[in-house]
Amino acid sequence: MNESLLQTNFVNQKMSTHFSYPDTKLQELLKKTAEAIVAPGKGILAVDESNEGIGKLLAGVGLENTEDNRRRYRQLLFTSDDVLSENISAVILFDETVYQKTDGGVPFIELLKSKNIIPGIKVDRDVVPLYLSEDEVTTQGLDDLAQRCAEYKKQGCQFAKWRCPLKIGDHTPSPQAIHDTAQVLARYASICQSQGVVPIVEPDVLLDGDHDIVRTQKVTEVVLAAVYKSLNDHHVFLEGTLLKPNMVTPGQGCLTRSAPEEIAEATVTALLRGVPAAVPGIAFLSGGQSEEEATVNLDAINKVQKKKPWTLTFSYGRALQASVWKTWAGKDENVKKAQAELIKRAKANGLASLGKYDAGTIATAAGDSSNYSRNHKY
Amino acid sequence: MSTYFQYPTPEVQEELRKIAQAIVAPGKGILAADESTGTMGKRLQDIGVENTEENRRKYRQMLFSTDPAVSENISGVILFHETLYQKADDGTPLVSLLEKRGIIPGIKVDKGVVPLFGSEDECTTQGLDDLAQRCAQYKKDGCHFAKWRCVLKIGRNTPSYQAIMENANVLARYASICQSQRIVPIVEPEVLPDGEHDLDRAQKVTEVVLAAVYKALNDHHVYLEGTLLKPNMVTAGQSCKKTYTPMDIGRATVTALLRTVPAAVPGVTFLSGGQSEEEASVNLNAINTVDLKRPWALTFSYGRALQASVLRAWGGKPENEPAGQQELLKRAKANGQASQGKYVAGSVTGVGAEAGLFVANHAY
Numbered sequence: 001m002n003e004s005l006l007q008t009n010f011v012n013q014k015m016s017t018h019f020s021y022p023d024t025k026l027q028e029l030l031k032k033t034a035e036a037i038v039a040p041g042k043g044i045l046a047v048d049e050s051n052e053g054i055g056k057l058l059a060g061v062g063l064e065n066t067e068d069n070r071r072r073y074r075q076l077l078f079t080s081d082d083v084l085s086e087n088i089s090a091v092i093l094f095d096e097t098v099y100q101k102t103d104g105g106v107p108f109i110e111l112l113k114s115k116n117i118i119p120g121i122k123v124d125r126d127v128v129p130l131y132l133s134e135d136e137v138t139t140q141g142l143d144d145l146a147q148r149c150a151e152y153k154k155q156g157c158q159f160a161k162w163r164c165p166l167k168i169g170d171h172t173p174s175p176q177a178i179h180d181t182a183q184v185l186a187r188y189a190s191i192c193q194s195q196g197v198v199p200i201v202e203p204d205v206l207l208d209g210d211h212d213i214v215r216t217q218k219v220t221e222v223v224l225a226a227v228y229k230s231l232n233d234h235h236v237f238l239e240g241t242l243l244k245p246n247m248v249t250p251g252q253g254c255l256t257r258s259a260p261e262e263i264a265e266a267t268v269t270a271l272l273r274g275v276p277a278a279v280p281g282i283a284f285l286s287g288g289q290s291e292e293e294a295t296v297n298l299d300a301i302n303k304v305q306k307k308k309p310w311t312l313t314f315s316y317g318r319a320l321q322a323s324v325w326k327t328w329a330g331k332d333e334n335v336k337k338a339q340a341e342l343i344k345r346a347k348a349n350g351l352a353s354l355g356k357y358d359a360g361t362i363a364t365a366a367g368d369s370s371n372y373s374r375n376h377k378y
Numbered sequence: 379m380s381t382y383f384q385y386p387t388p389e390v391q392e393e394l395r396k397i398a399q400a401i402v403a404p405g406k407g408i409l410a411a412d413e414s415t416g417t418m419g420k421r422l423q424d425i426g427v428e429n430t431e432e433n434r435r436k437y438r439q440m441l442f443s444t445d446p447a448v449s450e451n452i453s454g455v456i457l458f459h460e461t462l463y464q465k466a467d468d469g470t471p472l473v474s475l476l477e478k479r480g481i482i483p484g485i486k487v488d489k490g491v492v493p494l495f496g497s498e499d500e501c502t503t504q505g506l507d508d509l510a511q512r513c514a515q516y517k518k519d520g521c522h523f524a525k526w527r528c529v530l531k532i533g534r535n536t537p538s539y540q541a542i543m544e545n546a547n548v549l550a551r552y553a554s555i556c557q558s559q560r561i562v563p564i565v566e567p568e569v570l571p572d573g574e575h576d577l578d579r580a581q582k583v584t585e586v587v588l589a590a591v592y593k594a595l596n597d598h599h600v601y602l603e604g605t606l607l608k609p610n611m612v613t614a615g616q617s618c619k620k621t622y623t624p625m626d627i628g629r630a631t632v633t634a635l636l637r638t639v640p641a642a643v644p645g646v647t648f649l650s651g652g653q654s655e656e657e658a659s660v661n662l663n664a665i666n667t668v669d670l671k672r673p674w675a676l677t678f679s680y681g682r683a684l685q686a687s688v689l690r691a692w693g694g695k696p697e698n699e700p701a702g703q704q705e706l707l708k709r710a711k712a713n714g715q716a717s718q719g720k721y722v723a724g725s726v727t728g729v730g731a732e733a734g735l736f737v738a739n740h741a742y
Contacts, residue, residue: 225596232589
């Protein structure tokens with residue numbers, strides 16, 4: 001048989017029916033961890049801003065972007081009253097934060113564990129362009145990922161997160177971008193599980209653009225279908241993963257706005273069509289939504305009268321911290337007040353994840369300010 | 379992967395959704411009476427009856443004139459083309475016997491399997507030519523759903539990538555065309571029970587196949603809420619030396635579905651494969667009692683497992699028609715209970731209930 005035919009046949013063995021499931025103990029570990037992260041009334045606090053990303057926030061309160069200032073800010077969050085863990089099950093950290101300590105010398109990870117909050121880690125290494133595409137990107141970070149996961153696991157991290165952004169435009173997201181996103185997320189997820197780490201899979205269809213909610217829904221459906229086909233191809237154990245998707249909303253620049261009920265209907269419909277029920281939970285990203293919007297929309301999602309075979313909760317960064325930043329303003333004397341804002345916002349979102357939040361009942365300092373920025377860099 | 383496409387209009391969405399939901403209404407399932415002429419011939423031969431059009435007509439007439447109580451457990455019947463145009467003794471169309479009982483008529487639209495050249499004895503299913511026009515006509519003639527069966531076989535190197543891709547694609551084209559004519563497509567990717575493989579391998583193959591099917595349905599913009607799935611249960615191969623309990627089967631089956639079948643699909647109507655009537659009921663019951671999420675209805679679309687006792691009791695004799703109909707009522711009720719997780723093993727016996735119905739390389 002000629003060489004190239006042999007090659008083709010080999011390459012085309014993508015859908016193998018010969019593979020292993022993870023062994024029972026690993027399945028149980030991954031499953032338990034995933035389920036603990038999406039326990040009823042709880043969600044994730046995402047504090048995995050890159051140094052560049054948090055640098056902008058520090059500048060906003062007149063602080064220099066130093067390691068110690070970044071440490072001080074995260075310390076503020078993690079030394080909040082224990083009541084925080086009633087609504088925060090887990091925290092996503094950035095690499096540097098894993099190794100930092102409080103003023104008193106207590107490692108942040110130890111502190112979180114003592115509060116029954118599960119530490120996790122952002123493992124992607126940011127976006128790079130897809131050459132010749134219309135400004136589309138992929139996310140890198142697979143090199144040595146297994147060793148990195150093993151090390152983070154040793155340090156106490158039990159889950160990881162990897163974000164792939166996709167942008168809606170006239171010709172985007174292209175099949176190339178969708179395919180690559182799905183592939184890279186599946187490789188990441190597979191590697192995580194090999195090291196006993198639960199992968200949170202984040203295909204983020206960005207808010208940027210003036211497209212309407214129907215287009216967002218279609219794009220989200222196509223992207224999710226590609227992601228889950230790829231996870232299947234790579235034999236990822238779905239029961240030991242979580243999904244962190246965008247909600248389905250109109251683009252930031254769309255003139256027709258949508259009520260929370262419309263967003264809820266479109267979001268849950270897209271998920272029902274694209275996310276297998278074996279996935280234990282879905283923890284939404286907030287994108288550029290304001291704190292209150294993100295809470296009200298999550299609440300509407302949990303109230304909508306449709307099948308909901310996964311937990312639907314939050315994994316918020318900006319939508320949990322905007323008021324914290326505003327209140328702290330970089331000053332030590334404001335720490336307690338800023339922590340109170342975090343606890344309030346966490347409670348609001350905890351209620352929303354149960355469909356029990358009444359809009360406007362929990363007011364925070366920056367509750368209604370948009371957190372949108374074009375081409376947002378974390 | 380186009381992100382530019384249309385959803386069906388709200389009216390079409392509603393029509394398809396309502397039909398699909400009615401078919402999987404609580405306690406109900408499908409009677410698959412769509413045996414092709416050749417296959418029906420084998421059934422009749424087994425009970426010493428000649429394979430004539432008249433005998434096939436008399437047999438289906440008996441089935442459809444069963445006491446209306448049968449519609450408590452039978453929501454739909456899949457017909458073969460010939461049957462759709464046959465009439466009862468008094469001249470009324472057989473299909474109107476169903477309509478009078480509130481049972482939805484459906485139609486087998488595939489045109490059988492053909493080999494995939496170069497593969498290891500694998501096949502695809504044909505019938506896409508003029509399918510839209512055929513569906514339009516079937517809809518006019520009273521059919522509201524259709525069925526198309528694809529077949530995959532587990533072997534050392536099969537099912538191959540080629541077979542999985544091709545069958546997933548053909549099912550998606552079929553489903554898309556049906557919906558364009560307001561017919562609900564039942565999608566049937568059957569992984570055959572032939573072979574010595576164990577339960578674990580059956581589960582893996584089923585997962586890979588279903589993932590491919592649903593990716594293809596997504597690629598072709600099929601409206602999932604207006605479809606049904608007719609899969610195999612996950613069981614070990616017919617010649618596997620290891621034995622498994624109904625709960626093992628229930629667990630493996632529901633796990634595979636949870637990993638691959640979007641909850642937007644309203645219901646899953648299992649095929650019975652070569653299982654006996656009793657096995658098919660007991661396994662369906664286990665599927666409905668296993669301790670796992672079940673975001674779709676899980677019910678039956680049985681051919682052999684609803685008709686084995688019927689055929690045996692009838693034996694081709696007019697005086698035995700009531701007995702044949704009684705067997706159908708009994709077995710429909712048993713499976714209706716199983717679809718609710720309320721069937722007690724052994725509580726419903728028929729004259730052919732235990733007989734294994736496995737036929738190697740079964741072709742319909």
